Amino acid sequence: MARGMSVILLSPAALGAQAPGTLEVERAEFARWLRTSPISPYAAIYHQPFAGELVFGPDAVPPLHQLPAATLDQGLFRLSLTTADGDRTVPRNRDIPLGEWQLRVSGERGRSVVTVFGEPPATEPPGWYDYDRRWVADGVLEASESGATRRMYGLDGVEVEATHAGTFVASVGAQSVRLTVFRMPEAGTEESELQVFFRDGTNDNGTYPAGRFLTLRPLGANRYRADFNRARNPFCAYNGIFPCPLPWSGNAIDAAVEAGERYDGSGTEVF
Amino acid sequence: MMVRAILMLSATGVLAAGAPAAAQTTSPGGPWRAALDLAGGALRFHIEIFEDAGHLSGRLCNADACDPFSTLARIAGSPDSLLLEMADYAAVIRVRHSSDSLTGFYRNVGNRGPRTIPFRASRGSWPIERPPPELVGRWDAFFNPADNPSPRILDFRRTARGLEGTIISNTGDYGLFWGRAEADSFSMAHFDGSFVYMLTGQLMGDTVSGIFHAGLTSQRPFVAVRSTGEPHLTAPEEVVRADTTAPFRFAFPSVDGGMVTSEDPRFAGKVMIVDIFGTWCPTCHDAAPILVDLYERYHERGLEIVGLAYEVTGDTAIDGALVRRYREKFGIEFPLLLAGVNDSESPQATQPQLEGGIAYPTNIFIDRTGRVRRVHAGFYGPATGQAHQALRQEFFDLTEELLREPSTSSR
Numbered sequence: 001m002a003r004g005m006s007v008i009l010l011s012p013a014a015l016g017a018q019a020p021g022t023l024e025v026e027r028a029e030f031a032r033w034l035r036t037s038p039i040s041p042y043a044a045i046y047h048q049p050f051a052g053e054l055v056f057g058p059d060a061v062p063p064l065h066q067l068p069a070a071t072l073d074q075g076l077f078r079l080s081l082t083t084a085d086g087d088r089t090v091p092r093n094r095d096i097p098l099g100e101w102q103l104r105v106s107g108e109r110g111r112s113v114v115t116v117f118g119e120p121p122a123t124e125p126p127g128w129y130d131y132d133r134r135w136v137a138d139g140v141l142e143a144s145e146s147g148a149t150r151r152m153y154g155l156d157g158v159e160v161e162a163t164h165a166g167t168f169v170a171s172v173g174a175q176s177v178r179l180t181v182f183r184m185p186e187a188g189t190e191e192s193e194l195q196v197f198f199r200d201g202t203n204d205n206g207t208y209p210a211g212r213f214l215t216l217r218p219l220g221a222n223r224y225r226a227d228f229n230r231a232r233n234p235f236c237a238y239n240g241i242f243p244c245p246l247p248w249s250g251n252a253i254d255a256a257v258e259a260g261e262r263y264d265g266s267g268t269e270v271f
Numbered sequence: 272m273m274v275r276a277i278l279m280l281s282a283t284g285v286l287a288a289g290a291p292a293a294a295q296t297t298s299p300g301g302p303w304r305a306a307l308d309l310a311g312g313a314l315r316f317h318i319e320i321f322e323d324a325g326h327l328s329g330r331l332c333n334a335d336a337c338d339p340f341s342t343l344a345r346i347a348g349s350p351d352s353l354l355l356e357m358a359d360y361a362a363v364i365r366v367r368h369s370s371d372s373l374t375g376f377y378r379n380v381g382n383r384g385p386r387t388i389p390f391r392a393s394r395g396s397w398p399i400e401r402p403p404p405e406l407v408g409r410w411d412a413f414f415n416p417a418d419n420p421s422p423r424i425l426d427f428r429r430t431a432r433g434l435e436g437t438i439i440s441n442t443g444d445y446g447l448f449w450g451r452a453e454a455d456s457f458s459m460a461h462f463d464g465s466f467v468y469m470l471t472g473q474l475m476g477d478t479v480s481g482i483f484h485a486g487l488t489s490q491r492p493f494v495a496v497r498s499t500g501e502p503h504l505t506a507p508e509e510v511v512r513a514d515t516t517a518p519f520r521f522a523f524p525s526v527d528g529g530m531v532t533s534e535d536p537r538f539a540g541k542v543m544i545v546d547i548f549g550t551w552c553p554t555c556h557d558a559a560p561i562l563v564d565l566y567e568r569y570h571e572r573g574l575e576i577v578g579l580a581y582e583v584t585g586d587t588a589i590d591g592a593l594v595r596r597y598r599e600k601f602g603i604e605f606p607l608l609l610a611g612v613n614d615s616e617s618p619q620a621t622q623p624q625l626e627g628g629i630a631y632p633t634n635i636f637i638d639r640t641g642r643v644r645r646v647h648a649g650f651y652g653p654a655t656g657q658a659h660q661a662l663r664q665e666f667f668d669l670t671e672e673l674l675r676e677p678s679t680s681s682r
Contacts, residue, residue: 022389025376029385039382089585091612093382096585106382147418156383163419186381190468191486217310218490 020131023229027128034125034238038095038102039115041238042123045101046116047157050074054114056098067116068099074112079105093187106158106187111151113158126233126262129206135228135259138219139170141181141194154184155195155213157235157242161185165194168216170226173255179226180248181216194218196226197234197248201256208237208263210244211251231260297370298322299353305392307377307462311484314460314469315397315450318355329355333461334432334449336654357464359551364390379465388467388487399433400451406434406474411503412495414483422504425470425479425495426655427457434459438470438483439658441505442630443554443649457481463553514624518641521545523579523608526591526598531577531606533641540678541575542670545635549581549613550597552631557652559601561663562634565670566605572674573639578603579610581631636669639678645669 034040046064048054050072055061057069070083072090079090081103088096095102098116107113144166154160162182169178185192194216203209212231216224236244300322306313320329320343327344330337341358346365353373355364366375373392378385407429413420424439434452436459438445445468450459460469472481472493480494513519522532546562548555566576580597582590587609594607613631625633630648638644647666651658 022376022387026387029378029387033380033384037380037384089612091583091585094584094612104382154383158382186486186489189485190466190483190491191489193488215488217488220311 020229023131026230031125031127034120035123036120038120039104039117040120041156041235041242043117043120044115044235044239044241045118047113047241047243049107049111049113049159051110051112056116067101070098072103072105072114074109079109079112106156108187111159123238126237126264128261129229129258131229132259134173135257137170137172137177137226137228138223139168139226140222141165141216141224142167142169143222150182152182153234153243153245155232155234157244160187168196168224168226172226172228172253172257175254177253179251179253182248194224196251197245198231198251198253199247200253202258206256206258206262207231207260208233210234210236211247212260214260228257228259231257233261233263237263297368299327299368299373301394302396303373303392304395304397305373305390307467308389308391309467309469309484309486310488311469311482311490312458312471314462314467314484315458316460316462317396318392327353331355331357331462331464333447333463334430334435336447338463360463360465362464366390366392386487397451399431400453401429402427402434402452402457403455403474404429406452406455406457406479409498410479410495411498412438412479412493414491414493416492416494423493423495424498424503425493426658427459428656435654437461437652437654438468439504439651439655441649443632444557444652444655446553446652447654512625513635513643513646515643517624519543519545519624519635519637519643521577521579521608521610523610524587526580526594526607526609531608538575540639541573542569542639542673543637543641544574544576544670545637546576546578547581547610547631547633547635548578549583549631550593551583551613554650554652555632556597556601557654557659558632558634558650559597559603561666562605563601563603565666566603568667569670569674570605574670574674576605578605578607580607581611581613582609583613585612634666636673638673639676644673 034042052074054072056064056067058065059069068083070081073080073082081088081090081096090096090105092105095104102117103114104117105112105114144164146164148164149161150164151159152162162184165181165183167178168181179196179198181194181196183192184195196214196216197211198214199211203211212233214226214228214231216226219225234244235242299320301320303318303320305318306315317332318329319332320327328339329343330339340355342354342356344354346352346354352367360379362377362379364375364377366373371394375390376387377390378387406427408427410425412423412425414423415421425436426439427434427436432449434450434457436448446461446463448459448461448470450457455474458469458471467486469484470481472479478494478496483491483493520533522530525531544562544565562576565574580594582593584590590609594609598607632650634647635643636645651662653659
């Protein structure tokens with residue numbers, strides 16, 4: 001059942017969390033991470049789901065001549081990496097040296113994904129539209145009755161077990177929208193985010209063609225804020241080796257949402 | 272309890288560590304009442320900054336539980352800006368300071384990029400607001416009661432510092448929470464640089480309900496009723512089960528070099544506690560002092576303790592250094608071995624005699640014949656008050672009982 005969408009008063013804390021000044025800090029930190037982090041999506045040269053054994057180097061199919069010969073093996077209980085230097089246990093979500101590269105395994109047991117990183121290339125992040133208060137939409141979440149779970153790609157191109165949280169109902173621009181919301185877990189923590197993967201009139205004309213992610217911020221009393229100034233690209237926008245999520249059914253906004261992260265070309269192609 | 276990685280953060284080139292204060296800046300030294308502004312409200316805690324001849328240090332406190340910042344320094348070229356670093360969690364608080372305020376943000380880094388949460392602080396301490404007597408005590412809670420109920424125990428205490436307590440799951444507690452209460456509403460939080468937890472709610476007769484906040488935006492509803500004393504969580508000895516038909520076996524490298532195995536003569540006919548732990552695990556830090564006490568009191572009578580560390584990197588040099596630092600911190604005299612890494616596969620691979628997964632810590636009590644007699648998953652830390660004391664006594668009583676048994680055969 002849809003509920004009213006009247007303006008509500010925010011607590012000072014909530015207002016502070018939404019202020020453009022804070023947004024500038026978020027953007028600056030994120031841009032710095034994209035440019036310099038050893039695990040920046042720009043630095044990724046290889047990204048591959050695997051279940052059993054995965055071979056690197058010249059013997060790989062297709063050959064990966066840039067990488068040293070190595071085998072990543074998901075055994076019954078143990079994930080191991082065998083190189084010319086020997087065998088070692090591989091923890092998840094940690095950087096492991098592989099020659100001059102860094103290897104990182106994420107995902108869950110049986111649904112692992114390996115990403116290999118090199119030096120971040122001198123790539124300038126795509127930047128953002130100027131902050132625009134008009135693209136901040138408050139609304140209600142109509143809770144899902146089923147709470148069904150589904151395997152789906154998250155923002156970083158890694159599959160997670162997402163839970164259908166419901167439908168976010170709000171006015172975006174001049175349009176009343178109903179956007180599907182999934183709760184996406186953060187591995188290894190108690191945290192999870194209510195996320196929307198949406199398409200709008202700017203796709204392929206200022207923003208990434210496949211769409212963008214947005215995290216809903218709770219306002220209390222079942223109300224949530226969709227601040228499209230915080231809309232983010234999936235990792236496939238930075239680098240073509242990451243898989244792109246399929247657009248979520250129905251999450252199309254007619255208006256050109258000129259807010260959030262932009263896109264000005266194809267992702268970097270490596271290999 | 273969910274775990275987070277320990278990563279090392281380099282701030283090289285950013286800090287002016289130890290640089291004398293610029294003459295025109297006000298000293299940031301002193302106590303500060305601090306807050307992280309989560310979407311669901313302010314998470315309150317305290318920080319303390321010390322300045323001695325221009326050199327800065329400080330610590331982050333939840334009630335009287337304080338941890339030092341790994342680095343606290345002015346930022347080069349910006350003398351009114353400070354960096355408060357928590358290197359173990361790849362986390363920093365970066366602020367600008369005036370005479371009476373600190374404003375900035377907290378940041379840590381995950382796979383999907385940095386997470387920033389607004390931070391602010393004013394000089395002094397938060398007021399003490401004690402909870403009503405009706406709130407004090409233990410409550411049997413369910414997180415996500417409507418769609419995916421998950422049991423917890425909430426423990427509220429009224430102390431000289433206001434409201435203190437913790438949350439307990441099947442595998443241990445979430446550390447010490449501190450906060451306040453006003454009429455029937457309460458808010459208490461735990462922030463250690465990595466975990467950003469806050470519990471807010473309301474007392475309504477025989478029910479407490481509210482929201483568990485994790486991080487900037489994550490919220491889970493809960494509802495609780497006063498504990499009757501009946502079991503609400505899975506019993507610690509049911510979380511992890513062990514094969515008791517054969518002697519318990521292990522063989523791992525010591526942090527001092529060389530292999531240590533269950534077959535070593537030093538363990539023959541002895542009572543043994545095997546402690547599965549990680550230096551990254553706060554609950555393991557809570558358990559360590561009790562193991563040290565047990566070893567001091569009973570080693571001469573035939574108790575051996577072995578710590579099996581599941582660390583972060585899998586790199587012997589890095590993990591070994593972390594475990595040696597842990598040993599030094601607690602004055603541990605029993606062997607600590609590098610058993611693996613803290614992912615879901617490694618403990619099962621290295622402990623095939625255990626079933627049901629691994630909680631950190633897990634303490635395995637082994638009798639003089641080498642058979643497992645009790646497996647205790649998780650630990651109730653000091654934040655749980657009476658439960659901590661009861662568990663401590665249980666560990667001592669069980670050790671006494673096993674030591675009294677005759678050594679009828681060797682392992």
